[in-house]
Amino acid sequence: MYELKFDPDLCMACDTQDCLVKCQHMDIDQEAARTEILKLAGGEDSFVLRDCVTCYACEEYCPNGNHPFYLIVKMQEELGMFPLPDPLVKSGVQVGIPFRGEPVIDEMEGTALNMGVFSPLLGRVAGSKLFEGLPIISHDSRKMFHYFCQLMYLHYGKTSVINERLDGIIQTLAAHGAKEIVHFHDECYGTYTSYAPAFGIEVPFKSIHLFEFLYNRLLELKDEIRPLGYKVVYQRPCSSRLSSDKHPFVAKIFDLISVEYMDREYKDENAMCCGATILGQKKEGSRVYCAEIQKKNIDDMKKAGGQICVFNCPACMQTLGMPVSKAGIMPLFMSDLCRLAIGEKVG
Amino acid sequence: MSSIHQELVNIVGEDYASNRREELFTYSKDLGTSQPLWPEYVVAPKTTDELQAVVRLANETKTPIVPLGGGMTLAGLALPQQGGVIIDLKRMDKILEVNEQGRYMVVEAGISHGKITSYLKKNHPNLMHSEPGAPPAATVGGNLAIHGQGDLAHPYGFNTDMVNGLEVVLPTGDIARFGSCAVGSGWYTMHPLPDIGLFLGWNGATGIITKVSLKLYPCKKFRENNMFVVENEEFVPDVLFEISHLGMAEDLIATSSEIPPMMNRLHYISIINTGDSEEELEFKRHMTFDVQLAKYIRNGVGGIVSLYDERSRPQVSKSADWKKGGGFEYVGAIVPVSFYPECYRRGSEISGRHFIPYTVLGRVIGSCHSMMFSWSYAFNRADDATVKHARDALHETDELVMELNGTIWKPAIFGQKLMLERMDPGALRLMKEVKKILDPNGIMNPGNWEVD
Numbered sequence: 001m002y003e004l005k006f007d008p009d010l011c012m013a014c015d016t017q018d019c020l021v022k023c024q025h026m027d028i029d030q031e032a033a034r035t036e037i038l039k040l041a042g043g044e045d046s047f048v049l050r051d052c053v054t055c056y057a058c059e060e061y062c063p064n065g066n067h068p069f070y071l072i073v074k075m076q077e078e079l080g081m082f083p084l085p086d087p088l089v090k091s092g093v094q095v096g097i098p099f100r101g102e103p104v105i106d107e108m109e110g111t112a113l114n115m116g117v118f119s120p121l122l123g124r125v126a127g128s129k130l131f132e133g134l135p136i137i138s139h140d141s142r143k144m145f146h147y148f149c150q151l152m153y154l155h156y157g158k159t160s161v162i163n164e165r166l167d168g169i170i171q172t173l174a175a176h177g178a179k180e181i182v183h184f185h186d187e188c189y190g191t192y193t194s195y196a197p198a199f200g201i202e203v204p205f206k207s208i209h210l211f212e213f214l215y216n217r218l219l220e221l222k223d224e225i226r227p228l229g230y231k232v233v234y235q236r237p238c239s240s241r242l243s244s245d246k247h248p249f250v251a252k253i254f255d256l257i258s259v260e261y262m263d264r265e266y267k268d269e270n271a272m273c274c275g276a277t278i279l280g281q282k283k284e285g286s287r288v289y290c291a292e293i294q295k296k297n298i299d300d301m302k303k304a305g306g307q308i309c310v311f312n313c314p315a316c317m318q319t320l321g322m323p324v325s326k327a328g329i330m331p332l333f334m335s336d337l338c339r340l341a342i343g344e345k346v347g
Numbered sequence: 348m349s350s351i352h353q354e355l356v357n358i359v360g361e362d363y364a365s366n367r368r369e370e371l372f373t374y375s376k377d378l379g380t381s382q383p384l385w386p387e388y389v390v391a392p393k394t395t396d397e398l399q400a401v402v403r404l405a406n407e408t409k410t411p412i413v414p415l416g417g418g419m420t421l422a423g424l425a426l427p428q429q430g431g432v433i434i435d436l437k438r439m440d441k442i443l444e445v446n447e448q449g450r451y452m453v454v455e456a457g458i459s460h461g462k463i464t465s466y467l468k469k470n471h472p473n474l475m476h477s478e479p480g481a482p483p484a485a486t487v488g489g490n491l492a493i494h495g496q497g498d499l500a501h502p503y504g505f506n507t508d509m510v511n512g513l514e515v516v517l518p519t520g521d522i523a524r525f526g527s528c529a530v531g532s533g534w535y536t537m538h539p540l541p542d543i544g545l546f547l548g549w550n551g552a553t554g555i556i557t558k559v560s561l562k563l564y565p566c567k568k569f570r571e572n573n574m575f576v577v578e579n580e581e582f583v584p585d586v587l588f589e590i591s592h593l594g595m596a597e598d599l600i601a602t603s604s605e606i607p608p609m610m611n612r613l614h615y616i617s618i619i620n621t622g623d624s625e626e627e628l629e630f631k632r633h634m635t636f637d638v639q640l641a642k643y644i645r646n647g648v649g650g651i652v653s654l655y656d657e658r659s660r661p662q663v664s665k666s667a668d669w670k671k672g673g674g675f676e677y678v679g680a681i682v683p684v685s686f687y688p689e690c691y692r693r694g695s696e697i698s699g700r701h702f703i704p705y706t707v708l709g710r711v712i713g714s715c716h717s718m719m720f721s722w723s724y725a726f727n728r729a730d731d732a733t734v735k736h737a738r739d740a741l742h743e744t745d746e747l748v749m750e751l752n753g754t755i756w757k758p759a760i761f762g763q764k765l766m767l768e769r770m771d772p773g774a775l776r777l778m779k780e781v782k783k784i785l786d787p788n789g790i791m792n793p794g795n796w797e798v799d
Contacts, residue, residue, distance in 0.1 A: 085643070085650035087578040087613055095609040280651045282644055287636050287651060291629070322655060 002163045002199040006071050008041035010064040019058040019068035024272065026051050037068060040075050048072060049081045050283060054155045055273040056238040059194070067198045069154070069241075076157035083157055085282045092156045096165065100142035105175045108135040111208070112178035116188045118314050119144045121333075123347070125184070128339050129224075130217050137176050146172050149191040151239065155277040159199075166191070166201055174204045182208040184335075186312055190242030210312070211249035214338050218256050224342045227258030232337070233306035233329070234261070235297075235320060236271035237313030244269075250310075253334070257341035264304035272297040274316040294320065298327050308332050351408060355390045355432070358400045363391040363438070374415070374433045379676035380726065380738040381423030381759070384430075386413065391435040395516065395557050398434070402555065403520030405432055409788045414551040416489020417459060419481045421676045422759040424493065424550050428794030436488055439557065444534065447471055450563040451511045453534045456488025456556040460497075463487070467566070475499075475566035477506050480710070482664075488556040493757040494548040496712055496719055498619075499564055501591065501599045504713045507547040511537055514558035515546050518786040526560065534560035545781055550757075550795040553785045567621035569628055570597070572659065574652035575616045575640060580688040582648065583614050583709070587684055589639040590618055591715040595631050597621050599711040603691060605704035606669050614691075619658055663723045666706040672727025676737060678744040679721045679756035684711060686751060687718065693751075694722040697743050701736035719756055760794055767798060 011017075017033035020026065026048065028036065036046045052072050059069040076082060082089055112135045115122060119141040125131045126139075138147035149169060150162045170192070173181065183189040192207040218225060234250055247268065254261040266272035274297075275290040301309055301324065309324045309331050311317040321331040336346040355364035365371070366388050375383040387410075392398040405412045411431030418425055427433060436457035444453040445467075452474075454463065460476075461483025467474050477497035479490050490497075495506045503509055512526030512534040523529075525546075526537040546554050577586060583601050590596055598619040604610045618635060622628035636644070636651055643649025667675035682690060687709050698705035706723040722744045726737035745762040748755050749769065755762040767775065779798040785791075 082647075085647040087576045087648065088650035088652065090578055091576055091609050091613050091652070094611055094613075095607075097608040099606055099608055279654065282647050282650070284641075284645060285637075286644075287632070287654075 002201055004067060004070050004074055004159075005198055005200065006041060006067055008038060010066045011037050011041060014064060016063060018061040018063055019066075020048065022061040022269075023058060024270070025053045025055065037071075040071055043075070043078070045079055045081075046075075049076050049079060052076070052083065053273070053278045053281065054083055054238075055277075056154070056241040057271075057273075060241040060244045060269065070159070070195070070198055073154050073157055074159050077159055081157065083155070083281045083283070085280070088280050089156050089158065092153065093158060093161055096145055096148045096150060096152075096161075098143065098145040103138075103143040103146040103172055104140070105172075106135070108137070108176045108178045110178065111180040111182060112137050112176060113182045113184060114138055114147060114173060114188060115144070115184045117144045117148045118184055121184070121314060124333060124335055128335075128344055129221065129342060130214065130335065130338055134182065135178070137173060137178070137181070149185075149188040151187050151191045151195060162195070163199060163201075166196065170196070170201070170203055178205060180206045180208055182210060182213045184210055185239070185314065186210060186237065186243055186246070187239035189246070190239045194242035209243055209246040209249065211253060211334065212246055214335065215249050215253050215256065218253065218338060218341070221342050222256075225257055226341065226343060228337070228341055230259045230307045231262050231305050232259045232308045232310050233264060233301045233304055234267070234310045235274065235312075235316050235324075236268070237311075237316050238273050238277075240312065250334075253338065257338065259308070259337070262304040262306050264300045264306075266297055266300050272300075274313070274319040276315055276319040294323060298323055298329075301329055302327055308337065310334050310337055351404070351410060351432075352388055354404050355388055355401065358404070359390055359392050359397050363393070365389050374435070375426070377418070377421065377423045377426050378674075379421035379423060379759075380674070380734055380741065381426055384423075384426040384428060386427040386433040387430050388432045389435060390432055391438050393438045395439070395514070395522065398436075398439070398516050398555065398557060399520045399522065401432070401434060402516055402518065405790050406519055406788055409790060411790050411793050413792050414488070414492070414555045416457065416486030416492070417482070417484040419485045419489070420493060420757055422757055422762075424757065424759070424795065425489075425792075428760070428792075431790070434555065436555070437486065442466055443558070445471060445474075445563075446533075446535065447474065449535050450474060450565075451535055451560050452476070452563055453512075453558060453560045454487055456491070456559050457486050459484050459486055460490070463561075467563070471563075473566050474563040476561050476563055477503065477509055479506060487559050487561065491547050491556055491559065492549065492551050495757075496710060498598050500710055500712045500719070501596055501714070502594070503562075503564065504716070509562040510547070511535055511560035511562055512558075513546060513556055513560075515554040515556050517554045518788070518791050522557075523554075528560065545785065551792045552795045552797075553782065553791060567627075568623045569625075570619060570621045570658050571628060571654065572656040573618045573620055573632065573635065573654045574656065575618065575636075575643075575649060576652050577614050577616070577643065577649045578612065579648065580614055580691050582643065583616070583687045584685045586616055586640065586643065586649065587687075587711055588715050590616075590635060591711060593631075593634050593639060594714065595620060595634065601687060601709045602663075602707065604666065604706040605695075605698070606666070606706075615652065663706055663708055663721065666704070666723045666725050668725075669704045670725040670727045670733055672729045672733070674726040674728045674734070674737070675723050676726075676741060677721045677723040678741050678748065678762070679719050680748040680753040681712070681717050681756050682720050682748075682751065682753040684709070684715045684718045686720065686753065689751060690720045690722075690753075693747055694744065697722065697740050697747065698724065701740040703736060703740060720753070763796060767796075
């Protein structure tokens, strides 16, 4: 079985302990942070295991690339301290089981688009000039769980499920033959470029982040771009913490299509998670805490003057789309915003 | 052209009476596992006068008649067991009155629930009625004839408990009215006149409901589906009891199914909360999850799946998709809420024996006074073996309901016989007498609730 590559010596030598010091959901000073992370590295219990809301952010905060979040989740499982009630864990684990037949492997060459488990959103990309000529993997929603990257189980304290299933998913993706794969959701991108290497899981294709792809594609279509002029805020998803090197493409895309990227408190490294995973956690007060951070986040969007809230993650959209809309801000996927910029209509 | 056909044409016009095989074909079918049964005629009256004339004709000629609403029961209750005339009531679909302050509306019984919902949403958005868990084409009259339940079952009970008055065409063709409308006082109450409850739940075997005064209820501006999950089925009755104690949920339903896998051996409890403001909704969420259900969350044996979702009715019909060929039928039973665990366990065993992924659902009726529990069985319409498995599973389930001391809801003929075998002799005699007095020629949906 795959083992997490985590080096405690890096934590010992760390000057900042930013992984826990910067946590938005726990109040920890540097000394305590060092103690707790080393406890975890040594396989001991820590209050961090109970208080972690599984927002992924410490993966980005760690200055050493040492995967503190993966360690926390691994230890939650090893010590049986699952953040969610048992029925939610069971439900979550079962959700990824394919049940409607085997995938059809269409052979592809070059670069392809992987919809993962979001093939129901195919209508948002099919027919768009942005994705022209890009063959699509996982276009059949009946078969989408064969392409489910499994990373969601980090929220469930279940690295074992990821490690058990991921190799099969990678084999299915690889069987299509594409050498490069653009992932519609950056959770998939994070799986193949961060999680898999951290656990020594081999990935035989190159992954491309959607935003990087969109940016480059927009450059190709530069003559067709019409400045949109909107004031936009961005709801950064938890999984983007696994690919912080790609986060600058948000600002680059916004700049290219002439929308104003509004400054706000919960931006970039200080982004606030959508709360979807916090809602059901068994720690007392989780529901109320979830509602509070969602309110803070949306109030912050309003205060910043956002007209459009741009989403990358369909789960964030599902969680925050309606309340954002009720607050008078239009929720929009990044791909849809880019489509608007080249004059396409968005349903 | 037969003389009965000509008489029917004379009553309703040529376009609305038929004895043509291609038109009778449609009416010979039910969506469930029942074998086709052919009527000789189909007629679609537009007015009560026309309906009276049709019924008089049938009574004179001793021709069986079967009233048909949306044809959604799946249990073959509107199939002509002895041929005769199917009376399709869907053209009798007028909204006659809405009394906003009195919170009731008077409608012709052939109106669909979908039309009422749509009308109220557009014209009286602060009012709602209890739409059943059936396709919107289900009619008011059909639903009352089977004691249906709907969106408001938790606070207000069966849909037949939400009736302020009735007009019925009797098997003789005469008209009778019940409730305050009977004394010309409007349609605002069923009480306090002497009870003559002879038409609700009879499958049209005692008369044809033509007009109904439906109680309407406050319709809040916002409505959200909050979903809770437990793994241990033994917890379900208590979870429902705890939520019911609050008296706030508009609808309360527990479901479990083998497919999709996320629902397999888990019990999802859908709690429909409503409010006129976010504050009202948040108060209800707080009382539901932070107070009543907090012990389940704290102990890690129950969890919030989702909040704020739009209301979506449980779609057990989706189970028809788990076998190719798109068929499903279910047995419903009215049982105490405490029966949920046993009903679930035994039902999934029956499904297993017949190679059908299990699908069960329990909807709370009243403040946990009872529950409509349903076991759905999918089959492939093009595969006789799977149809037989489903039919056998349905019969086994009818027998299970009897074994558990439950009450089969809208039973098919097989289930009706099981119920009648167990019926209190006094009630049985009275049913027989009522039927004999009202329908001496035995023309009304014969085969249904027939006491030998």
